Amino acid sequence: MAVEFNFLTKSINNASGSTLVLFASTTGKDKKLAVQLKGLTKDSLSVLSDLASDSPFKGNLNDSLFLRGTSAVQGFKNVALVGIGDLKKADHEIIRRASAVALKTLKAHGVTEATVAFESISLAGKDKDSKIAAIFDGFYLADYSSDLFKSKKEDKKLSVSALFGLASSAKSAQKIHKDSLALCESINFSRSLGDTPGNKMNPVKLAEAAKKAAEGTGLKVTVWDDARIKKEKMGCFHSVSLGGGVEPRLIIMEYKGGGSKKPICYVGKGLTFDSGGICIKPGAGMDEMKFDMCGGANVIGTMLAIAKLKLKVNVIGIVPASENMPGPMANKPGDIVTARNGKTVEVINTDAEGRLILSDALVYASEQEPQFIVDAATLTGAMVIALGDTHTGFFSRDDKLTQKIKKAASSAGELVWEMPMHEEHAKDMKGAYADLQNVTARKGAGSAHGAVFLAEFVDSKIPWAHFDIAGTAWNTGHRIPYNNAKGASGCMIRTFVELAKQHV
Ligand code: BES
Ligand code: ZN
Ligand code: ZN
Numbered sequence: 494m495a496v497e498f499n500f501l502t503k504s505i506n507n508a509s510g511s512t513l514v515l516f517a518s519t520t521g522k523d524k525k526l527a528v529q530l531k532g533l534t535k536d537s538l539s540v541l542s543d544l545a546s547d548s549p550f551k552g553n554l555n556d557s558l559f560l561r562g563t564s565a566v567q568g569f570k571n572v573a574l575v576g577i578g579d580l581k582k583a584d585h586e587i588i589r590r591a592s593a594v595a596l597k598t599l600k601a602h603g604v605t606e607a608t609v610a611f612e613s614i615s616l617a618g619k620d621k622d623s624k625i626a627a628i629f630d631g632f633y634l635a636d637y638s639s640d641l642f643k644s645k646k647e648d649k650k651l652s653v654s655a656l657f658g659l660a661s662s663a664k665s666a667q668k669i670h671k672d673s674l675a676l677c678e679s680i681n682f683s684r685s686l687g688d689t690p691g692n693k694m695n696p697v698k699l700a701e702a703a704k705k706a707a708e709g710t711g712l713k714v715t716v717w718d719d720a721r722i723k724k725e726k727m728g729c730f731h732s733v734s735l736g737g738g739v740e741p742r743l744i745i746m747e748y749k750g751g752g753s754k755k756p757i758c759y760v761g762k763g764l765t766f767d768s769g770g771i772c773i774k775p776g777a778g779m780d781e782m783k784f785d786m787c788g789g790a791n792v793i794g795t796m797l798a799i800a801k802l803k804l805k806v807n808v809i810g811i812v813p814a815s816e817n818m819p820g821p822m823a824n825k826p827g828d829i830v831t832a833r834n835g836k837t838v839e840v841i842n843t844d845a846e847g848r849l850i851l852s853d854a855l856v857y858a859s860e861q862e863p864q865f866i867v868d869a870a871t872l873t874g875a876m877v878i879a880l881g882d883t884h885t886g887f888f889s890r891d892d893k894l895t896q897k898i899k900k901a902a903s904s905a906g907e908l909v910w911e912m913p914m915h916e917e918h919a920k921d922m923k924g925a926y927a928d929l930q931n932v933t934a935r936k937g938a939g940s941a942h943g944a945v946f947l948a949e950f951v952d953s954k955i956p957w958a959h960f961d962i963a964g965t966a967w968n969t970g971h972r973i974p975y976n977n978a979k980g981a982s983g984c985m986i987r988t989f990v991e992l993a994k995q996h997v
Contacts, residue, residue: 495647495649496632496633496651496653497650497652497653498629498632498653498654498655498670499654500657500663501608501654501656501657502657502658502662503658504658505531505532506567507568508568508656509568510568510569510607510654511571511604511605511606511607511608512570512571512572512573512604512606513566513569513573513607513610514599514607514608514609515528515533515566515575516576516577516588516591516610516614517545517574517575517577518577518580519551519553519576519578519580525546526541526542526546526574528542529580529614530612530613531658533566537565540563540565541565541566544565550574550576551576552574552576554578554587554590554591554594555590556576557573557574558573558574559572559573559574559602560572560573560574571602571604573595573599573602573607575591575592575595576591577614583615584620585620585624585626586627586906588614589628589630589631589975590631590974591974592628592631592632592635592975593632593635593973594635595631595632596636596651597635599651600649603649604651605649605652607651607653608653608654608656609653609655611655611657611666612657612658612662622669623904625665629669629670629673629677630676630677630975631975633678634677634680634975634983636651636681638977639688639977639980655670675801675802676801676802678797679794679795679798679986680983680986681983682706683791683793683981684980684981686981687966687982687983688980690780691766691782694783695737695739695765695816696740696741696763696814696816697739697740698765699742699744699765699812699814700714700716700814703744703746707797707800710797710800711750711800712747712748712797713746713747713748713749714744714746715745715747716742716744717742717743717745718742719740721743722742722743722853725853725857726833726853727813727833727854727857728830728832728833729831729833729849729852729853730743730849730852730853732828732840733764733815733817733849735822735823736771736820736821737815737820737823738818738820739816741813741816742763742814743812743813743814743854744789744810745809745810746793746809747807747809748796748799748800748809749807750805750806751806751807751996751997752805752807754806754807754864754996756807756808756861756864757806757808757809757864757865757866757867757993758810758811758863758865758867759792759795759796759808759810759868759869759989760854760855761788761791761792761793761812761868761870762785762787762788762847762869762872763789763812763813764782764785764814764815764816764846764847765814767847768816768818769817769819769844770817770818770824771819771824771826771843772843772844773844774844781967784871785871786814787871787966787967787981787984788868788870788871788872788962789813789814790983791869791962791984791985791989792811792812792869792989793810793812794983794986795810795985795989795990795993796808796810798986802990804990804993808993809858809861811858812854813850815850817843817846819843825843827840827841829926830849832852832853832856833853833857833950834950836949837927838924838928838931839926841930841932845943848931848946848947851872851947852949852950854868855950855957858951859950859955862955864956864996865891865958866955866957866958867898867959867960868947868958868960869960869985870961871962872940872959872961872963873939873940873943873961875937875963876939876963877963879912879964880910881964882964882965882968883965884965885907885909885910885962885964885965886909886910886911886960886961886964887912887959887961888911888913888961889956889957889958889959891956891957891958895911895958898958900995901988901989901992901994901995902991905990907984907985907988912940912941914941915941915945918938918942918945919945921933921942921945922942929946929949931946940961943959944959944961960985962984965982965985966981966982967979967980967981967982968980968981
């Protein structure tokens with residue numbers, strides 16, 4: 494990562510440096526621009542608001558104003574004003590976004606050394622720590638660049654001094670910073686897995702990458718190969734891999750930080766490329782199917798983050814990894830395959846492969862007798878139609894887990910939406926020749942049909958939720974400033990980590 498933080502305890506009157514970053518709001522008198530920072534002189538404030546009033550910058554979120562060569566604040570050559578909108582409404586997610594805008598503004602102006610006045614954001618109240626964390630998160634998450642495969646990489650470093658007026662605040666911010674870095678590094682790693690195309694990322698490589706990333710974290714990684722997957726009677730999962738040129742892998746990551754507590758299981762769809770198989774997809778947009786392993790990548794990221802944060806929980810991450818290709822041994826429409834729990838499935842559509850690889854992984858997860866299971870999968874195009882790219886839809890029959898998820902997502906600053914799953918949908922998935930069929934002829938509710946299919950493989954006594962991240966796994970434009978316009982988002986890692994934190 495190119496951003497590096499160090500900590501500085503000084504009043505703004507005594508601080509100096511190249512570029513000063515100040516968060517500015519619209520809550521001043523007459524909705525004028527306001528900068529709240531103890532120690533900032535009246536002169537500075539009036540020069541800043543005069544300069545700003547000559548510009549379109551009004552302190553709104555997503556806006557910034559870079560003042561080069563200004564004498565507005567003594568000791569600094571430049572000042573970057575970064576908008577947070579209405580100060581009263583500036584929760585941690587707004588701050589995360591504003592901080593991302595700060596990083597982008599600094600980068601755009603070629604800044605290599607900056608001082609961020611953390612206290613120019615109101616850091617009062619019980620969510621003080623999450624607001625401080627959000628500033629670090631915004632910088633680190635926005636720093637991820639998709640130049641993995643560009644011959645020329647962005648190699649500039651940015652050294653940031655986190656300025657606090659009080660030594661005690663700077664000290665507690667250091668611990669918060671460490672945790673933010675652990676989380677964001679894990680998210681950025683997941684994003685890099687997602688962004689890697691199918692010729693450079695396959696099940697074998699995904700397993701190797703997970704193993705390598707886990708080194709030194711205390712995570713135990715076990716990888717099952719083709720023969721083991723077959724021997725373990727994971728017939729649905731195995732069948733999907735047959736059309737590809739690369740063997741499947743089952744990646745099992747375990748972290749034990751919670752003594753004798755029951756584990757939490759995270760399961761992720763690791764389809765390294767989904768061509769649709771024999772029911773091949775149309776060419777336009779097919780490149781996006783390199784992202785079909787984002788559920789798996791985000792489970793790997795969740796596991797890395799939990800281990801690095803040393804949370805006092807036991808967690809198991811399970812990622813079935815496969816290609817879905819139309820090779821000569823590929824599943825054919827009408828084929829009947831058998832899952833690890835003995836249920837038989839008629840593969841009506843080979844493009845509904847995610848539910849096949851997840852079915853066996855969910856049976857395996859249930860066998861671990863966890864407190865609960867959550868899975869993440871780019872499962873259905875229907876989810877994109879239903880919720881677009883703002884909310885991740887989740888399905889659960891367990892009210893307690895549903896409440897926990899809503900709380901976790903809100904603490905994480907990620908948008909989720911509870912989706913319905915009903916017996917009527919389950920009826921549609923009954924097979925004519927086998928116990929189940931992997932798709933239904935009935936139109937509509939495609940995501941719910943995917944969810945109820947998965948439910949057939951989860952022990953009904955275990956609370957479980959399915960997250961369909963088809964619309965949120967990768968970015969489709971500049972919606973969130975800490976996400977690139979294009980590329981894997983790392984969505985739900987923050988929510989999944991928050992879920993684990995609820996059980997420490
Ligand atoms: N990976 C796709 C789902 C997908 C589509 C994710 C578009 C993101 C964007 C999945 O394997 C798939 O192809 N699902 C089919 C299911 C259908 C055949 C019932 C779909 O959604 O079209
Ligand atoms: Zn598919
Ligand atoms: Zn798929």
